[in-house]
Amino acid sequence: MSEAKEERLVTQITPKSEDFSRWYIDLIRRAELADYAPMKGMMVIRPYGYAIWENIQKLLDRRIKATGHVNAYFPVFIPESFLRKEMEHLKGFAPEVAWVTHGGDDELEERLAVRPTSEAIIGFMYAKWIKSWRDLPVLINQWANVVRWEKVTRPFLRTTEFLWQEGHTAHETYEQAQEETLLILNMYKEFVENELAIPVIHGRKTEREKFAGALATYAIEGLMSDGKALQMGTSHNLGQHFAQVFNIRFEDRNQNLQYVWQTSWGVSTRLIGALVMAHGDDSGLVFPPQVAPIQVIIVPISIGNWKDTVLPVALKIKESLDKAGLRVFLDDRTEYTPGWKFAEWELRGVPLRLEIGPRDVKNNQVVAVRRETREKLIINQDNLEEKIKELLALVQKTMFEKALAFQQANTREAENYEEFKSIIEEKRGFIRAFWCGAEECEARIKEETMATIRVIPMDEEGGVNGRCVYCQKEAHTRAIFARSY
Amino acid sequence: MSEAKEERLVTQITPKSEDFSRWYIDLIRRAELADYAPMKGMMVIRPYGYAIWENIQKLLDRRIKATGHVNAYFPVFIPESFLRKEMEHLKGFAPEVAWVTHGGDDELEERLAVRPTSEAIIGFMYAKWIKSWRDLPVLINQWANVVRWEKVTRPFLRTTEFLWQEGHTAHETYEQAQEETLLILNMYKEFVENELAIPVIHGRKTEREKFAGALATYAIEGLMSDGKALQMGTSHNLGQHFAQVFNIRFEDRNQNLQYVWQTSWGVSTRLIGALVMAHGDDSGLVFPPQVAPIQVIIVPISIGNWKDTVLPVALKIKESLDKAGLRVFLDDRTEYTPGWKFAEWELRGVPLRLEIGPRDVKNNQVVAVRRETREKLIINQDNLEEKIKELLALVQKTMFEKALAFQQANTREAENYEEFKSIIEEKRGFIRAFWCGAEECEARIKEETMATIRVIPMDEEGGVNGRCVYCQKEAHTRAIFARSY
Numbered sequence: 018m019s020e021a022k023e024e025r026l027v028t029q030i031t032p033k034s035e036d037f038s039r040w041y042i043d044l045i046r047r048a049e050l051a052d053y054a055p056m057k058g059m060m061v062i063r064p065y066g067y068a069i070w071e072n073i074q075k076l077l078d079r080r081i082k083a084t085g086h087v088n089a090y091f092p093v094f095i096p097e098s099f100l101r102k103e104m105e106h107l108k109g110f111a112p113e114v115a116w117v118t119h120g121g122d123d124e125l126e127e128r129l130a131v132r133p134t135s136e137a138i139i140g141f142m143y144a145k146w147i148k149s150w151r152d153l154p155v156l157i158n159q160w161a162n163v164v165r166w167e168k169v170t171r172p173f174l175r176t177t178e179f180l181w182q183e184g185h186t187a188h189e190t191y192e193q194a195q196e197e198t199l200l201i202l203n204m205y206k207e208f209v210e211n212e213l214a215i216p217v218i219h220g221r222k223t224e225r226e227k228f229a230g231a232l233a234t235y236a237i238e239g240l241m242s243d244g245k246a247l248q249m250g251t252s253h254n255l256g257q258h259f260a261q262v263f264n265i266r267f268e269d270r271n272q273n274l275q276y277v278w279q280t281s282w283g284v285s286t287r288l289i290g291a292l293v294m295a296h297g298d299d300s301g302l303v304f305p306p307q308v309a310p311i312q313v314i315i316v317p318i319s320i321g322n323w324k325d326t327v328l329p330v331a332l333k334i335k336e337s338l339d340k341a342g343l344r345v346f347l348d349d350r351t352e353y354t355p356g357w358k359f360a361e362w363e364l365r366g367v368p369l370r371l372e373i374g375p376r377d378v379k380n381n382q383v384v385a386v387r388r389e390t391r392e393k394l395i396i397n398q399d400n401l402e403e404k405i406k407e408l409l410a411l412v413q414k415t416m417f418e419k420a421l422a423f424q425q426a427n428t429r430e431a432e433n434y435e436e437f438k439s440i441i442e443e444k445r446g447f448i449r450a451f452w453c454g455a456e457e458c459e460a461r462i463k464e465e466t467m468a469t470i471r472v473i474p475m476d477e478e479g480g481v482n483g484r485c486v487y488c489q490k491e492a493h494t495r496a497i498f499a500r501s502y
Numbered sequence: 503m504s505e506a507k508e509e510r511l512v513t514q515i516t517p518k519s520e521d522f523s524r525w526y527i528d529l530i531r532r533a534e535l536a537d538y539a540p541m542k543g544m545m546v547i548r549p550y551g552y553a554i555w556e557n558i559q560k561l562l563d564r565r566i567k568a569t570g571h572v573n574a575y576f577p578v579f580i581p582e583s584f585l586r587k588e589m590e591h592l593k594g595f596a597p598e599v600a601w602v603t604h605g606g607d608d609e610l611e612e613r614l615a616v617r618p619t620s621e622a623i624i625g626f627m628y629a630k631w632i633k634s635w636r637d638l639p640v641l642i643n644q645w646a647n648v649v650r651w652e653k654v655t656r657p658f659l660r661t662t663e664f665l666w667q668e669g670h671t672a673h674e675t676y677e678q679a680q681e682e683t684l685l686i687l688n689m690y691k692e693f694v695e696n697e698l699a700i701p702v703i704h705g706r707k708t709e710r711e712k713f714a715g716a717l718a719t720y721a722i723e724g725l726m727s728d729g730k731a732l733q734m735g736t737s738h739n740l741g742q743h744f745a746q747v748f749n750i751r752f753e754d755r756n757q758n759l760q761y762v763w764q765t766s767w768g769v770s771t772r773l774i775g776a777l778v779m780a781h782g783d784d785s786g787l788v789f790p791p792q793v794a795p796i797q798v799i800i801v802p803i804s805i806g807n808w809k810d811t812v813l814p815v816a817l818k819i820k821e822s823l824d825k826a827g828l829r830v831f832l833d834d835r836t837e838y839t840p841g842w843k844f845a846e847w848e849l850r851g852v853p854l855r856l857e858i859g860p861r862d863v864k865n866n867q868v869v870a871v872r873r874e875t876r877e878k879l880i881i882n883q884d885n886l887e888e889k890i891k892e893l894l895a896l897v898q899k900t901m902f903e904k905a906l907a908f909q910q911a912n913t914r915e916a917e918n919y920e921e922f923k924s925i926i927e928e929k930r931g932f933i934r935a936f937w938c939g940a941e942e943c944e945a946r947i948k949e950e951t952m953a954t955i956r957v958i959p960m961d962e963e964g965g966v967n968g969r970c971v972y973c974q975k976e977a978h979t980r981a982i983f984a985r986s987y
Contacts, residue, residue, distance in 0.1 A: 052631075059577045062574055063574055064642060066574075067575055068572070070575075088549065088553070089547055089549045089551075089552045092544045092545075093649065096540065099540075113606060114605075115579075116603065117601060118603045121597045122597065131578075141540060142539070151837070166606045178577055352636070
């Protein structure tokens, strides 16, 4: 692309304050995170976006394995009859299933679902593999693509196909399954907060919002910068529902035949959308260093004989940062000006920019610019790797603190329904409010305000007392409400 | 499973010499590399098998990135009309396509293919992204699942769904595309030889055997221990075929509009089947240390008060090997005897076993047993990590040399068709023979002997002179023939 054309494209991004949805889409396409595919609701994850997914995979897979889980791979197709075995599950997923009906020229005897989730096929296999309590627990995860035929789609947030990990475990007792469910929920929270720098509220979903076929669903919910909530990960205690329909039984320690207790849990490429919406600004993306595809961009100031003076120093710095294990890129293209590069890499969300000009070379220094605060620092080149590592850690911390302050400032208590409605209309954000537990109140609130119960936080069930924000009846549960993606 | 049942299963593996095919399947299922799924031709890759794929991914991905490629992700579905654009491509793949016809309850306007390979969808996207010579080369790879509706299937070797990486690149000139094609071919050869310890012959496929839609296909071919060849990776120079049908054009350095030159290349989970067939023996799997899920198995000899004397030392050794970055597992299960464990981990192909008994603890030593030679070594515990690393490197080297010696001993020259037929009937292996280049000779040989031209080795084209092994006419090409999977 010619420079002029590129520059026009940069300025084409709709300001965030003007139209958040448009800003989101513009940014994703302009920064080359993803592009629309020619099929309804499908996207291509471009290299710059996929690099984030690779970082997420690496950092999360490490945690999954450290807690004793192993990876495997189950088929992408699930026979229709398998989905039909668990009726709740079927009702939840059938409307979203892509059906394979032909193999080559032949019509299949039974339709195959392209997996919308894998409980059914994994349940079938577990019934073959699990015989005794000695085989338990089974702690398996898979990284895979799934397909859900969604009516309304948006890149990363809701697409016909997406990438995810899905854990599927089997245990001897309810208590062990529940422990696993919460272990993973806490792992997701720690992962998202420490690596993606997004604070989340974790808690239980209501009956209405839980996973089709689960006993209980737990989730982590983040607050995006437009004040809407995003479900960022779920962990389900499946009870014995799937064990009963797929006949997954084991001989227990007393030689009795028992159904196993199961869990399942997942996060997806939706997390990339969360990064865009939680941290981005009018200048573009802002990535936390831990998952940024490029952590440090080096821009040589191309004046005079810079190729002889500046470039060799820039190269030396790039190599030393490379060697220190940082993800660094030297933008030495001659067809673009330094100013254009500054804007371009800001748009792409690189957390730290190093500028090096003739004067910096003379003074043995670099100019560092933080993306998230735009703070400018002059740094001596000696022992630069350590300083940059510290600076990136500081950026990561600052980004989390900023997001946390935003979340706290946008979490409000509502004593009554009038307050509730005015917060939703005027401010959005999370609303903490008492709820009597009636599905009717929950449904009415949704109908009237488009807000749903995101979660019942871990410590807000049972021990609290108040009056339902909708019906004013006695309530022992305080829930987090929000409009959501 | 009870011990008695497990033991019976071990002995149930058909000896390799008796029935190679049966041995292969028995071994894969008994060692828990994979299991049959309930859908025709599909398999589940179990954790022990998937760990090999993860090691392959890590080691190959590093090489793919070191040569300037980046990863991305393209949709699993391809509209039928896209596949129809390149007729050769369509003819090659249409009989093997799984077709999605419904999304939820609605019939689709156009059928979607579950990707059998991604040239068509990637071609469409490249046409959107590539405008100028400045955008070239595009060097993208993806790790993905693909589906081919195969009639005859075998775990890992040919399954309805498999996992692979597929690289798709675009270049300014034919020469650059050809250079890329061979760069990858050589990378595959180096990777398979150094990491999988399987020697391969690399060369060009004939017109008859090339990829549907390619200008030229190159491949690496390994020789399995039953004397049959296995295609282990392919690299295609696609020419401008896809560029023309998808209109992938760029403004060249002289401002003329040109079609790009493309390549594509891939290896798949078939490589796991190759590891089984190239290295396995009657006692089970033999994995090269570089990709073995477990590199070192520690078996404490459970005599007397071993839990107080032997186990703490075994644990200490496990931890020190862990810390040294080795994949090590301590089998301290009490329900199995040491002898049972020896057989079990031999069957699972762990390259090195460390036995530790009371006497070894007293003498500050361990007994090491190499899986591939069964050689027994007494090793002092001091500085054990370094010694184990050296030993594993030696095992890796020995395995490659053994496989190379086998390949060399089983590569034979055939001067005439009688010789050719008797080698194929009595010995199998690779046959090096002159070929006139006529498709008819190639087809007749296949029909009459079931042997095909695997490749024309890199240095056997043009400069050589002889007479065609089939028709005895003048020949300037020497090819490698074999029966194959």
